Amino acid sequence: MSSCFNVEKPEKPKNLITEDNMVNILVDMAIMSSAKGVNKSKIEKNGIVPDQYIYDKNNTDSLTFAESNAYYAYDIKKYDIIYNRVKDSLTAIREGYKEILEKEKAEKKIKDSIKNAKAKIEKGKNLNNKQLKSLNATKLIPKKITD
Template sequence: MRKIFLLISFIILFSCGEEVIDMPNNLISKEKMIDILYDMAIINAGKTTAPQVMEERNFVPMQYIYKKYEIDSIQFVSSDLYYASKPLEYEDIYEKIEERIKKEKERFEKQNENKKDSLNQEK
């Protein structure tokens, strides 16, 4: 994952306004890419929070992603590199992911608050 991030950063730094990378034939749609990268962010958060759970269940994150979205590693990497070669498009993708994560966080915080309120009322 770190190598991919470094490669993407390298592409972004050296891309001007020209087509750095040709569009792959099997390009993953922008909306699907947002979903994939969102899921990857959630999985990575889970790996840092409770890695033993994933180990116990033999959970392999990228296998799960590939199966869920019916893609393969080459399609994912080539699509990711293509979007990364377009900094404004890539920034938009990550802004949408960040917005989605914030909404989910707010939803969970509200649920926790409601649970605490109901527990306090029971006492």
């Protein structure tokens, strides 16, 4: 039973990936994993090999990552700190995208209201005077069009 607890600490790899770079790689892996779940066929169609793409992007390779990951994983507290940074980074990215989405929705709402106003104006040009006065009374058509 005591042999189960006799895990030796891995040697520090010669090319140990820094904690900051480990966070970046793990964030990229989480994002890629989500992307594969949503658009796997699109990723494959574009010839992207997810893991290789991440290693290339972060100037590393699978062996260096595996050795560094094993080294950091041995120290649970350090690994927990790394994963909390990953979680914080993913949360920040998600919040950034939420802000972008909200801005896009607001812009679309403005564009749609402009489009609707133009359509009402165009509609107003094709109405007779009685219809125009009725729309003008409801403030849908600017007064200068009815003059």
